[in-house]
Each structure stands twice: as structure tokens, then as C-alpha cells.
Amino acid sequence: MTSKLKSIRQTGSLVYNQNLKITQFAKSGRIEDAIRVFEDMLNRNTVTWNSMISAYAKNGRINEARSLFDRMPFKNLVSWNSMIAGYSHNDRVKDAAELFDKMPQRDVFSWTLMMTCYTRNGLLEKARGLFDQLPKKKDPVCWNALISGYAKNRRFGEARRLFDEMPVKDLVSWNSMLAGYTQNGEMRLGLEFFDEMLVKDVVSWNLMIDGYVQVYDLDSALKFFQRVPSPNVVSWVTMLSAYARSGRIVEAKSLFNQMPERNVVAWNAMITGYVQNGQIEEAHQLFTEMPERSSVSWTTMINGFVRVGKLDEARELLEQMPYKNVAAQTAMIFGYVQSMRMDDARLVFENVSCRDVVCWNTMIAGYMQCGRTDEAMYLFQKMPIKDMVSWNTAIAGYAQKGDMNKALRIFKQMGERNTVSWNSLISGYTQNGFYVDALKHFVLMLKEGAKPDWSTYACSIIACGNLAALQIGKQLHHLIVKSGYINDLFVGNALITMYSKCGRILQARQAFNEMVVTDIISWNSLIAGYALNGYGREAIQLFQEMENHGLIPDQVTFVGVLSACSHAGMIDQGLKLFKSMAEDYCIVPIAEHYACMVDLLGRAGRLGEAYSIVKGMPIKANAGIWGAMLGACRIHRNLELGKLAAEKLFEFEPQKASNYVLLSNMHAEAGRWDEVERMRIMIRERGGQKQPGCSWIEVNNQVHAFFADDWTQPKTAETCGTLKSLMAHMRNTGYMSEINTSLFDCG
DNA sequence: ATAGGGTTAG
Numbered sequence: 001m002t003s004k005l006k007s008i009r010q011t012g013s014l015v016y017n018q019n020l021k022i023t024q025f026a027k028s029g030r031i032e033d034a035i036r037v038f039e040d041m042l043n044r045n046t047v048t049w050n051s052m053i054s055a056y057a058k059n060g061r062i063n064e065a066r067s068l069f070d071r072m073p074f075k076n077l078v079s080w081n082s083m084i085a086g087y088s089h090n091d092r093v094k095d096a097a098e099l100f101d102k103m104p105q106r107d108v109f110s111w112t113l114m115m116t117c118y119t120r121n122g123l124l125e126k127a128r129g130l131f132d133q134l135p136k137k138k139d140p141v142c143w144n145a146l147i148s149g150y151a152k153n154r155r156f157g158e159a160r161r162l163f164d165e166m167p168v169k170d171l172v173s174w175n176s177m178l179a180g181y182t183q184n185g186e187m188r189l190g191l192e193f194f195d196e197m198l199v200k201d202v203v204s205w206n207l208m209i210d211g212y213v214q215v216y217d218l219d220s221a222l223k224f225f226q227r228v229p230s231p232n233v234v235s236w237v238t239m240l241s242a243y244a245r246s247g248r249i250v251e252a253k254s255l256f257n258q259m260p261e262r263n264v265v266a267w268n269a270m271i272t273g274y275v276q277n278g279q280i281e282e283a284h285q286l287f288t289e290m291p292e293r294s295s296v297s298w299t300t301m302i303n304g305f306v307r308v309g310k311l312d313e314a315r316e317l318l319e320q321m322p323y324k325n326v327a328a329q330t331a332m333i334f335g336y337v338q339s340m341r342m343d344d345a346r347l348v349f350e351n352v353s354c355r356d357v358v359c360w361n362t363m364i365a366g367y368m369q370c371g372r373t374d375e376a377m378y379l380f381q382k383m384p385i386k387d388m389v390s391w392n393t394a395i396a397g398y399a400q401k402g403d404m405n406k407a408l409r410i411f412k413q414m415g416e417r418n419t420v421s422w423n424s425l426i427s428g429y430t431q432n433g434f435y436v437d438a439l440k441h442f443v444l445m446l447k448e449g450a451k452p453d454w455s456t457y458a459c460s461i462i463a464c465g466n467l468a469a470l471q472i473g474k475q476l477h478h479l480i481v482k483s484g485y486i487n488d489l490f491v492g493n494a495l496i497t498m499y500s501k502c503g504r505i506l507q508a509r510q511a512f513n514e515m516v517v518t519d520i521i522s523w524n525s526l527i528a529g530y531a532l533n534g535y536g537r538e539a540i541q542l543f544q545e546m547e548n549h550g551l552i553p554d555q556v557t558f559v560g561v562l563s564a565c566s567h568a569g570m571i572d573q574g575l576k577l578f579k580s581m582a583e584d585y586c587i588v589p590i591a592e593h594y595a596c597m598v599d600l601l602g603r604a605g606r607l608g609e610a611y612s613i614v615k616g617m618p619i620k621a622n623a624g625i626w627g628a629m630l631g632a633c634r635i636h637r638n639l640e641l642g643k644l645a646a647e648k649l650f651e652f653e654p655q656k657a658s659n660y661v662l663l664s665n666m667h668a669e670a671g672r673w674d675e676v677e678r679m680r681i682m683i684r685e686r687g688g689q690k691q692p693g694c695s696w697i698e699v700n701n702q703v704h705a706f707f708a709d710d711w712t713q714p715k716t717a718e719t720c721g722t723l724k725s726l727m728a729h730m731r732n733t734g735y736m737s738e739i740n741t742s743l744f745d746c747g
Numbered sequence: 748a749t750a751g752g753g754t755t756a757g
Contacts (some may be wrong), residue, residue, distance in 0.1 A: 019748060029757095050749040081750035088751095112751040144752035151753095175753035182754095206754040237755040268756040275757095296757045303757065327757065 015043050019051050026055030028264065029295040032323030046074055050082045057086025060326075061354060066095075081109045088117035108134075112145050119149025124158075144172050151180020156189070175203050182211025187220075202232050209235060213242040233261060237269050244273025264294045271297065275304035299328040306335035311344075318348070326352060330359045337366030357387045364393050373401045392420045399428025404437070419453050427459040435463035439472065452479075454488040461491065465498035473498045487516045493525050500529025520551055527560035536568020540577075555587055562596035566603060574600045589617075595624040602632020607641055623652035630659065634666055642666050654686050 018041050025034035034055040041048060049072040056065035065086045069079065080103040087096035096117045100110060111134055118127035131137075131146050143166045150159035163169070163177050174197050181190035190211050197204060205228040212221035225231065225239045236259045243252035256262070256270045267290040274283035287293070287301045298321045305314035311332075318324060318332050329352045336345035349355070349363050360383040367376035380386075380394045391414045398407035411417070411425050422445045429438035442460045445452060452460075457480050464473035477495060480486050492515040499508035508529045512522060523546045530539035543561050546553065553561075558581045565574030578597055581587050594617050601610040610632060614621055626649040633642030646663040653659060664679035 016748065023749070047749045052749090054749065076749095078750050083750090085750055107750095109751050114751095116751070139751090141752050146752090148752060170752095172753050177753090179753055201753095203754050210754065232754090234755045239755095241756065263755090265756045270756090272756060294756085298757090300757045331757085 015041070015045055015048065019045075019047050022048070022051045022055050026051075026058050029059060029325075030323065031055060031059040031061065031325075046072070046076055046079065049073075050076075050078050053079065053082045053086060057082070057089055060090065060356070062086055062090040062092060064354075077103075077105060077107060077110075080104075081107075081113060084110065084113045084117070088113055088120065091121055093117055093121050093123065108139050108142060112139075112142050115142070115145045115149070119145065119152070122153055124149055124153060124155065138167075140166070140168060140170050140173065144170075144176050147173060148176035148179065151177055152183060154180070154184050156180060156186075171199060171201055171204075174199070175201075175207060178204055178207050182207045183214070185211070185215050187211050187215055187217070202228060202230060202235060205229075205231070206234050206238055209238050209242075213238060216246070218242055218246065218248075233259070233263050233266060237266050240266065241269040241273065244269060245276065247277055249273055249277045249279065264290070264292055264297065268294065268296045268300055271300050271304070275300060275307065278308065280304050280308050280310065295323070295325050295328070299325065299331060302328050303331045306331055306338075309335075309339070311335050311339060311341070315344075324351075326354055326356050326359050330356075330362055333359065333362050333366070337362060337369065340366075340370055342366055342370055342372065357383070357385050357390060361387070361389045361393060364390065364397070368393065368397050368400060371400075373397050377401075388414075388416065388418060388421070392418075392424050395421060395424035395428065399424060399431065402432050404428055404432055404434060417450065419451055419456065422450055423453070423455045423459065426456060426463075430459045430463045430466075433466070435467045435469075438463040439467075439469070452483065452485075454485045454491050457483070457485050458488070458490040458494040461494035461498045465494070465501040468502050470502040470504065473502060486514075489515070489517050489519060489522070492516075492518070493521050496522060496525040496529060500525070500532055503533060505529055505533045505535060520554060520557070523549075523551060524554070524556045524560055527557060527564065531560050531564035531567055534567050536564045536570045536573075539564030539568075540570075540573065553585060553587075555590060555593075558585075558587060559592045559596060562593060562600065566596055566600035569604065571600060571604050571606075591619060591622045591625060594619075594621070595628045598625055599628040599632065602628060603635065605632075605636045607632060607636060607638050611641060621648065623649060626652065627659075630662060634662055637666070637669065639666055639670050639672075650682075657683055 018037055021037050022034045025031065025037065034052070038044075038048065038052045038055075049068060053065045053068050053072075056062065056068065065083065069075070069083045072079065080099060084096050084099050084103075087093075087099065096114060100106070100114045103110065111130055115127040115130050118124070118130070127146055127149050131142065134142060137143065143162065147159050147162050147166070150156070150162065159177060159180055163173060166173060178190060178193050178197070181187070181193055190208065194200070194204065194208055205224060208224045209221050209228075212218070212224065221239060221242060225235060228235050236255060240252050240255045240259075243249070243255065252270065252273045256266065259266060267286060271283045271286050271290075274280070274286065283301065283304050287297060290297065298317065302314045302317050302321075305311070305317065314332055314335055318328055321328060329348055332348050333345045336342070336348065345363060345366055349359070352359055360379060364376045364379050364383075367373070367379065376397050377394065380390060380397065383390060391410060394410050395407045398404070398410060407425060407428050411421060414421065422441065426438050426441050426445070429435070429441065439460060442452070442456065442463075445456065457476065460476055461473060461480075464470075464476060480491055480495075485491050492511060495511040496508045499505070499511060508526060512518070512526045515522060523542070527539050527542050527546070530536075530542060539561055543553065543557065546557070558577070561577055562574055565571070565577065574597070578589070578593065581593070582589060594613060597613050598610045601607070601613070610629060614625060614629065626645045629645035630642055630649055633639070633645060642663060646659060649656075649659045660679050660683045664676050667673075667675035667679065
């Protein structure tokens with residue numbers, strides 16, 4: 001009898017100790033250790049199950065927590081509260097609220113938990129609603145939860161009113177108010193409140209230190225740190241990591257050495273400091289020395305190796321890591337992704353037992369970056385939970401594949417959109433040549449109240465350039481100035497190209513001159529602009545100016561200057577530059593350069609020389625080169641060479657009717673009507689489509705696109721009417737001045 | 748013992 005009692009007592013104390021272990025492991029992030037203890041237990045009580053639920057939830061594994069909750073043999077009030085707390089920690093407001101509504105009975109814990117869940121997610125009115133429903137409000141924790149909620153969300157007035165109303169304030173009430181000020185960077189208010197406090201503890205002091213750190217006032221932070229009556233580990237770590245983060249690694253290390261006691265967080269903070277300072281050796285040294293490592297230590301170290309590109313070292317650590325978590329595995333995947341090592345990334349990814357949304361997104365972005373869009377989209381379809389990043393990546397993915405219909409479908413499917421979503425769609429349209437759609441969605445974006453950023457503006461400006469839509473481009477330019485993105489490099493470069501393509505080289509030059517920073521793309525864009533508009537001499541002059549600025553011309557620069565020479569008929573200059581490009585600048589000519597040369601010589605009637613360049617090139621000729629050849633042959637009526645160029649061109653672009661038409665015209669000019677007939681048959685056989693001429697017009701703030709020979713397009717009577725009166729006007733004046741295509745209400 | 752309010756590390 002005694003022994004039986006003893007054994008029961010022993011079993012009880014074993015369970016007790018094991019329960020404690022679960023909680024402690026969970027607290028230091030060692031969830032796998034906690035799981036092992038739980039699974040090895042022969043006897044479990046309700047506390048065991050509750051502890052394990054909490055353990056899972058605190059480590060982000062909320063679904064496993066829920067599964068345990070559903071499976072446990074007997075639930076008590078704490079089980080329900082633990083599960084709600086779990087949802088709260090993982091910001092799953094809906095699930096928390098559902099449980100809160102369903103639970104058989106509630107205590108003050110349940111109410112407070114639910115309130116905190118709401119305030120953490122900014123739902124202060126809901127939290128307030130619960131607080132007002134509470135039967136008795138004596139519990140200070142409940143008051144503090146709401147005060148803290150208001151304060152953290154910068155609603156200082158409501159927080160203060162509640163604080164003043166509170167019958168019996170405790171130190172946490174004061175610190176909750178204080179935290180509101182310090183965590184929001186309101187250090188003047190914070191200091192005022194701090195001075196009001198009659199009783200302070202180390203948390204109050206730590207809040208002040210951290211507050212100054214957040215506003216980058218390290219001197220004041222240090223002053224407060226030195227005045228703390230009895231600093232604890234948190235005080236030390238706050239100061240230490242502040243120094244470490246701002247690159248003052250010597251001071252950080254000095255604090256680390258002076259600390260009376262170091263916990264794992266202190267070690268981790270110091271390692272992080274070294275990692276962020278690029279001192280990977282020192283970080284690794286500390287990692288080796290530290291007495292106990294948490295999952296954060298491992299993750300930080302792996303991240304550190306990844307950051308300096310030491311992927312093998314990172315991988316070795318990951319293999320050594322006793323219980324691998326998603327964060328560490330994702331860091332590793334990210335490293336491989338950055339180095340385009342997708343197969344290695346995949347291998348790690350396959351081994352992640354509990355993939356989170358970031359992990360999936362990293363893989364998807366990696367496949368996209370490598371152009372493996374199908375694999376990226378397969379993963380997107382397969383992933384269980386998608387966030388905004390996933391959706392935006394998918395839009396970009398389909399856009400990259402050129403499937404704008406699917407991109408648009410994904411865009412419409414998503415519940416919430418941000419600027420990146422719009423940008424992915426608009427840049428997709430631009431990159432795939434659907435410029436009108438790009439602009440249409442830019443307008444939609446404004447209508448829906450989304451805020452364009454530099455990328456939106458750059459893409460839309462590029463679309464305007466390709467449409468030669470000068471008026472819309474100008475209005476966008478105004479918007480850009482107003483928005484402040486005018487100083488952005490990409491936007492500036494886009495403006496140069498837009499004005500160039502619209503034939504406004506002076507405005508392109510002005511946009512260039514007004515840029516705060518320029519890069520080689522700015523110079524290349526302007527040179528290409530001069531070339532496009534026939535200003536050969538100016539393009540060459542700019543080329544020299546660019547060199548004087550210390551910039552080294554690249555392949556694109558030479559495409560610009562060579563085409564400038566050909567457009568301006570500067571043959572000798574062009575030949576000289578082409579020679580110099582290879583000899584002085586060590587640039588291997590690409591197809592575009594050869595096309596320029598063929599064009600240059602061909603226009604000048606030096607068809608033989610042009611053809612020998614084509615024959616002599618080490619690379620295979622493309623459509624651009626044969627197109628230049630054919631164009632030159634047409635001008636100089638060289639039917640022999642023209643036929644050869646055209647035949648080659650038909651192989652590249654069998655559908656393009658204009659090539660057939662060109663050759664057909666040449667035959668016609670030579671009186672070869674049999675050949676003309678043959679061309680006509682070829683066009684019909686190959687299903688060649690004439691690229692329809694397209695333009696657009698603005699009527700009543702709407703852009704209408706219309707196509708040559710297609711009078712089904714303009715739907716409204718107004719459009720037809722407007723077009724008819726325009727044509728009448730054109731006939732009367734002999735030419736058409738710019739149509740004002742005002743799209744936007746600029747105010 | 749396991750669940751609620753104020754401070755530190757990836």
C-alpha cells in the first residue's frame with residue numbers, strides 16, 4: 001500500500017518535471033526537444049497537453065497546436081485559454097475569436113487574452129467592446145492590456161484617460177503608458193512621463209534606453225543606461241545591440257565583456273553585431289565559445305555565412321544544427337537562391353518539415369529569378385497558405401512568361417492589393433508590349449486610391465515612350481514631379497527614353513540635365529535618343545562627354561553611337577568607331593552592332609561591303625541584320641541581294657507580311673510581275689498577318705484604341721464623330737497638330 | 748506547474 005502510494009507520487013513528480021521541461025524547452029525555442037519529451041512520456045495529464053499546445057504555439061507551429069487541442073482527451077479552461085493565446089501570438093484573430101465564442105465558460109484570462117489579440121492587430125474598438133462587457137473590472141491586468149493596446153497604437157489620449165480612470169494602478173500600468181511613448185519614438189513625452197513616475201523598476205529604465213536607441217540617440221541611451229540603479233541582462237543587451245547595430249562594434253564588445261552575467265540572448269546579440277559588421281570570423285569564434293546555443297544562435301550564424309557568400313560553411317552548420325527550424329533552412333535556401341543554385345535550394349526545401357509562407361516564397365522567387373517560371377508557378381499552386389508576397393510573385397511570374405491573361409486573373413483573384421501588386425501587373429504589360437493596358441491599369445490604380453511609386457511611374461513612362469504618347473507622358477511627368485519621385489534614377493532614365501521616342505530630344509536632354517544622379521543607362525538612353533532623332537554629331541559629342549565623366553562605354557552605348565552614325569550618314573565615323581569598339585574598348589560585337597553596320601553601309605549604297613560583313617561575322621545573322629540588308633537593297637534597287645536577304649528573313653519571321661510586301665514591291669519595280677504574284681501566294685499560304693496600324697484617341701476622358709481598316713473598334717458615336725471631324729480638320733490644314741490626349745485629372 | 752498586461756537577440 002505504501003509502495004503503491006509512493007509510486008503514484010513518483011509518477012506524479014516525474015510528470016510534473018517533464019511538463020516543466022516542455023515549457024522550458026519551448027521558451028528557449030527548442031521545440032524539437034519539447035516534442036521529444038512529450039512523445040516519450042508514458043503518462044500525460046491535462047497540464048502536459050496544455051503545455052505542449054503552448055509550446056507549439058510559441059514556436060509558430062499553430063496548426064500542430066490546434067491538432068493537439070482537438071485530439072486531447074480532456075480539455076479544461078486552461079486548454080481553451082492556451083489555444084486562444086496561441087492564436088493571439090500568431091495573429092490569427094479570426095480563429096481566436098471563434099474559439100472565444102465557442103468556449104463553454106470564460107474567466108478573466110480568456111477575456112484579457114482576447115482583448116490583447118485584438119489590440120495586437122490594431123482592432124482597438126473590438127478590444128474596448130470586450131472590456132466594456134466585462135462583469136467586474138477590478139483586475140489590473142485587464143486594464144493594463146487595454147492601456148497598453150491604446151498606447152502601442154499611438155492613441156495616447158485614450159490610453160491616458162483609461163490610465164487616469166483606473167482605480168488601483170500598478171507598476172505595469174505606468175510602464176504600459178511609458179512603453180507607448182518610447183516605442184513610438186516620442187521621447188519628449190516619454191521623458192516627461194518617466195519623470196512623473198514615483199516608483200520605477202528596471203523595465204521603466206530599459207524602456208527609456210530602448211526609446212533613445214530607436215531614435216538613434218545613443219548618447220542619451222548610454223546616459224540612462226549608466227544611471228539605471230540595478231541594470232539587468234535586458235538593460236545590457238539593449239545597449240549592446242544598439243552599439244552593434246550602428247557599427248560601433250568595439251563599444252559593443254566592451255559592454256559584452258563587462259556584463260556581470262550573460263544569457264543566450266546576450267551572446268546572440270553580440271554574434272549578430274559581428275555578422276552585421278561583416279566580421280564573420282569573430283562571430284563564428286563566439287558561436288563556438290558560447291555555453292548554450294538556441295535556435296536563434298544557429299539561424300544567425302547560418303545567415304551570417306550566407307551573407308558573405310560562404311554557402312558551404314552555412315550548409316555545414318545547418319547539417320550540424322540539432323533541430324533545424326524553418327528560419328535557418330530558409331536562410332540557407334535564400335543563400336542558394338542568390339547564387340542561382342536552385343537544385344541545392346530544392347534539396348534543402350524538400351527537407352523542411354514545417355514550411356512557412358516565407359520558405360515557399362523564397363523558392364518561388366528563386367525559380368523566377370532563374371527563368372524557371374513553370375516550376376515557380378507549380379509551387380505557387382501547391383503552397384497551402386499564400387500571402388501578399390506570394391500573390392505578387394505569381395503575377396510577376398506569369399508576366400515574365402508573357403502570359404498576361406493569367407497574370408491579370410491572379411491580380412483579380414487576390415483579396416487585397418498593394419503597390420507591388422499593381423507594379424507587377426503594369427510592368428508585365430510594359431515588358432510584353434501591351435502599352436495601352438499598362439496605362440489603363442495605371443489609371444485604374446489611381447482611381448482605386450493605390451499609391452504609385454518609382455517603379456509604377458518608370459513603367460508607365462516607358463509605355464508612353466513606346467506609344468509615342470507625348471501628351472500622356474507629359475502629364476505623367478507632372479505627376480512625378482508632384483509625387484517627389486522625379487529624383488529617382490530609374491524614373492529619370494525612363495523620361496529620357498520617353499521624350500526621345502516622342503521626338504522631343506530637347507526635353508530628353510533637359511530631363512537628363514535635371515537628374516540628381518545619373519548612371520550609364522542615363523547616358524546610353526540619351527545617346528540612343530539623339531541617334532533615333534537623327535542627331536549623329538550630338539550623339540558622338542555626348543559619347544565623348546560621357547568618357548570625360550569617367551564612364552566606360554558598354555555594348556549598349558555602341559549600339560547607340562553606331563546607329564547615330566548610320567542615321568546621320570556618318571559612314572567613316574561609324575566604321576572608325578566600330579573598329580575602335582573591339583580594339584580600344586575590348587567589346588565583342590553583338591548582332592545589334594552588325595545590324596548597325598549593315599544599315600550604315602547599306603544606306604550609303606555600299607551593299608557589297610555590307611554583305612561581306614554579314615558573311616564574315618563570327619555569329620549567326622538574325623532578323624535585324626537581314627532586315628537592314630533588305631531595307632538597303634530596296635533603296636538601292638539591288639534585287640539579287642534583296643532576294644537573298646528576304647529569303648533569310650522569311651525563315652525568321654514567316655508571319656510578318658511587311659517583309660513579303662517589301663520584296664514584292666522590289667519585284668514590281670523591276671517589272672517581275674510573276675514574282676509579285678508568287679509573293680502574294682506565299683503571304684496567303686503562310687497565313688501572314690499584316691501588323692495592323694494602331695492609334696488611339698481620347699474622348700470624354702476615355703482612351704479609345706482603333707486599328708487601320710477596322711471600323712468595328714470605335715464603339716461609340718462620339719468616337720466616330722470625333723474621328724470624322726478630326727479627319728476633316730486634317731484635310732483642311734494639311735497636317736494634324738498634336739491631339740490633346742488628356743487622360744488624367746491633374747487638378 | 749500549463750493560460751493574461753510592461754523591456755533584449757535571428
